[in-house]
Amino acid sequence: MVSGLINPNPIVYEKKECRVRSVPSNVDEYAVEPIDQLEIFDILSLPNICVDIKDPEHPYSLEELKVITEDAIEVDDKNSYVRVTFTPTVEHCSMATVIGLCLRVKLMRSLPSRYKVDIRVAPGTHATEAAVNKQLNDKERVAAALENPNLVAMVDECLAQSFA
């Protein structure tokens, strides 16, 4: 069982207990509320990816594994731009592309279509950083990947677990 794990002993960090949203100065309840960093972070707090998505023994979220932190999400709502920088748990994590694809799909399904999304691995955290980044941001490759039923099933499985 353990032999199938890419990282059998991940470091697990505590979840942040309490997050305080800044109180908007505008109290008009009909005003359009801009999408902020925390909102994207919540969208992306997917449990169970990267350790081994098929292994229910490791129900850690991307947040607990520090794959995604709030600081690594840059949002510019005015210009409809998001950049997510994630940190694979190990330098050779072969799941990096799948994690990135999951993050992209999740954002595609959650954000208004006007958004431009860039996804990258944190500089210096992956052996094939440039190749992973290039692949994740080539929309033709992403489109082709998302027509592959096996990959879509894998992504859906990852995403479904975030609501478990």
Next chain:
Amino acid sequence: MDLVDGNYELREIQKLQGHTDRVWSIAWNPASGTGDIPPVFASCSGDKTVRIWEQSPSSRFWDCKAVLEETHTRTVRSCAWSPSGKLLATASFDATTAVWENIGGDFECVSTLEGHENEVKSVSWNASGSLLATCSRDKAVWIWEVMPGNEFECVSVLQGHKQDVKMVKWHPTMDILFSCSYDNTIKVWAEDGEGDWCCVQTLSEPNSGHTSTVWALSFNAEGDKMVTCSDDLTLKIWETDIGRMVSGDVRTPWTHVCTLSGYHDRTIFSVDWSREGIIASGAADDAIRFFVESKDGLVNGPTYKLLLKSEKAHDMDINSVQWGPGENRLLASASDDGTIKIWELATIS
């Protein structure tokens, strides 16, 4: 008047809806839009279909005349008309290229070209319509000979690119093929005189080439200049000695003329050079831009000037911009937002 001295605006003529997924590519029928034949173009989409659009001579409105479906089982990535306008080739992620014949207004799939291992990304006819080229994620470029009775015979499988090949395009007058790739290079392919096709030049970073994926390329009307667009946010202009090429030297090199940087904010997916010399680009920043050669900089070689930038031309990424075949400056653009727009680049006095 010089093109560069004009004042222009991009007028939206019509927004065409019908595709139910992103529109990847459009191709104008080269045998339309002149004389009595109304302009026609094809569009292809992530919805697995191809649509044929025609302008009504009376109302000037564009209508969808045909939907080509139930042949491709995945995204149709690109389409190309034969020079006569009688055949339409469509390249799909389903690893096949289909050839359709217009029989009295009905499009019938008359041939299916199989051989690539996975997604076919682009298809192009040579100037005489005797050869077809396709390229794929499998890193290969295939050349097909058009035989009688809608038969297509593979005459060459060209290996050389290190990554998926994004686009193939024949030179407008010569049987010389160009391919551009995810490996950041552009390759030039020619026949050696004994029936064998080989790579005669690679335009890459060391010879002033692109530093990221090259998505598309286009030639000027004379065929002595080429423009390429890339994920590195630049357009590059290349030129060759066309006289030497026409006289038979297929190895006549292409050299870098200049790089248009600082204009685009996100990946440039499409570029098209009009017959009168205006370069249009479509990019992931939802904008369409127009460039033209400026005579000012002749001391240091030609320079190119931004004529016009139309921001928010679409709601999402622009995947394809293509100039129409007629005299008026019609441009079609295709987008991730599922729509196609017809524009006129109009002069304002």
